[in-house]
Amino acid sequence: MNSSGPGRPRALSRSLIVTAARGIAEEEGLAALTVRRVARRLGTGQASLYRHITDREQLLGLLAAEVAAQLPPAAADPDPRQRVRHQWLAAHDHLSRHLWAAGILAEGTHLPSAAAHLTEDTLAALAAAGLPPDEAARTQRVLWKLLLGHVRGARPSRFDFDWALSHLLDGVLGGRAVTLAG
Amino acid sequence: MNSSGPGRPRALSRSLIVTAARGIAEEEGLAALTVRRVARRLGTGQASLYRHITDREQLLGLLAAEVAAQLPPAAADPDPRQRVRHQWLAAHDHLSRHLWAAGILAEGTHLPSAAAHLTEDTLAALAAAGLPPDEAARTQRVLWKLLLGHVRGARPSRFDFDWALSHLLDGVLGGRAVTLAG
DNA sequence: ACCTGAACACCGTTCAAGT
DNA sequence: ACCTGAACACCGTTCAAGT
Numbered sequence: 435m436n437s438s439g440p441g442r443p444r445a446l447s448r449s450l451i452v453t454a455a456r457g458i459a460e461e462e463g464l465a466a467l468t469v470r471r472v473a474r475r476l477g478t479g480q481a482s483l484y485r486h487i488t489d490r491e492q493l494l495g496l497l498a499a500e501v502a503a504q505l506p507p508a509a510a511d512p513d514p515r516q517r518v519r520h521q522w523l524a525a526h527d528h529l530s531r532h533l534w535a536a537g538i539l540a541e542g543t544h545l546p547s548a549a550a551h552l553t554e555d556t557l558a559a560l561a562a563a564g565l566p567p568d569e570a571a572r573t574q575r576v577l578w579k580l581l582l583g584h585v586r587g588a589r590p591s592r593f594d595f596d597w598a599l600s601h602l603l604d605g606v607l608g609g610r611a612v613t614l615a616g
Numbered sequence: 617m618n619s620s621g622p623g624r625p626r627a628l629s630r631s632l633i634v635t636a637a638r639g640i641a642e643e644e645g646l647a648a649l650t651v652r653r654v655a656r657r658l659g660t661g662q663a664s665l666y667r668h669i670t671d672r673e674q675l676l677g678l679l680a681a682e683v684a685a686q687l688p689p690a691a692a693d694p695d696p697r698q699r700v701r702h703q704w705l706a707a708h709d710h711l712s713r714h715l716w717a718a719g720i721l722a723e724g725t726h727l728p729s730a731a732a733h734l735t736e737d738t739l740a741a742l743a744a745a746g747l748p749p750d751e752a753a754r755t756q757r758v759l760w761k762l763l764l765g766h767v768r769g770a771r772p773s774r775f776d777f778d779w780a781l782s783h784l785l786d787g788v789l790g791g792r793a794v795t796l797a798g
Numbered sequence: 799a800c801c802t803g804a805a806c807a808c809c810g811t812t813c814a815a816g817t
Numbered sequence: 818a819c820c821t822g823a824a825c826a827c828c829g830t831t832c833a834a835g836t
Contacts, residue, residue: 540769583765587722598758605787
């Protein structure tokens with residue numbers, strides 16, 4: 435019984451707002467996510483939200499950070515190339531399930547920091563595959579752009595993404611062997 | 617002297633609307649491009665525009681088609697791989713100069729048809745490089761996604777795009793030699 | 799001291815009233 | 818017959834008035 439008692443009219447909080455906003459985004463997309471709709475869903479006046487968030491932009495950032503934090507962990511494949519491939523395919527699938535968040539993540543200046551574990555896992559795997567740090571960093575940036583390019587906009591294709599991902603890794607890692615000794 | 621005489625108050629047309637709209641988009645971005653702003657720039661009532669366009673969405677489509685039609689022609693390099701690379705680098709530069717159009721092109725269902733010559737040039741070059749038609753078509757789709765992914769959103773890098781483009785072409789064309797005889 | 803209704807300055811689009 | 822002012826149903830955000 436976690437229903438609020440009759441003497442406890444409402445307890446608005448940032449996390450309640452984020453949850454309500456995410457519900458709208460998941461159900462009806464980003465365009466339907468208006469401040470007024472969130473307030474209506476929570477049974478509050480629209481002005482009340484501004485006690486807990488500074489503006490709509492910040493709210494979108496919070497939502498995108500949540501989705502980014504739920505990006506999949508590293509795959510278990512012993513081959514680092516396949517480890518990268520599988521983690522990014524899983525990332526593709528995750529973002530495909532939350533398409534509304536892709537646009538926010540793409541504009542975000544510092545938001546990919548919420549996807550820090552994906553970045554770190556990728557850099558580690560690419561290093562294990564013998565790629566120098568600067569090329570690994572560039573590859574990681576490019577994978578991110580490739581993923582967002584595939585997931586946003588019309589006619590997304592998981593197959594095309596996998597194909598591009600594989601060929602890009604082939605091109606980058608080339609004939610590079612997984613050398614166990616330095 | 618092409619100033620309108622005093623007895624000729626206005627002659628609104630679709631192309632006048634598109635020109636005015638593009639001016640606003642180039643100067644202040646897509647967010648500033650409102651139907652009312654276009655009307656104000658033309659000295660008309662906002663309702664009058666709807667005699668020549670069906671809605672804002674259609675207007676955006678017309679603008680994006682214009683930008684797509686101005687994508688650069690094929691480069692002159694004798695090596696098909698370099699021909700593809702240089703045409704897509706030029707396409708990157710063109711779209712970078714008209715960033716506001718990238719988003720519209722990305723959503724567009726049929727709009728890439730306005731970029732038909734880029735598609736055709738690329739398919740021809742990839743065929744000349746020995747790629748079978750289905751792989752060439754996939755490569756072309758992926759290049760488009762890669763370009764839009766790079767150009768939209770934060771921190772675009774021409775260098776990263778070139779790097780990804782080159783490595784992708786390497787991965788796709790592999791050791792494939794340019795065979796002159798079937 | 800805290801909350802929020804009503805207002806402000808915008809949107810895209812429609813339609814009845816004007817010429 | 819053609820054009821368009823004013824209205825409608827929305828926005829995000831602010832602030833003065835209410836408890």
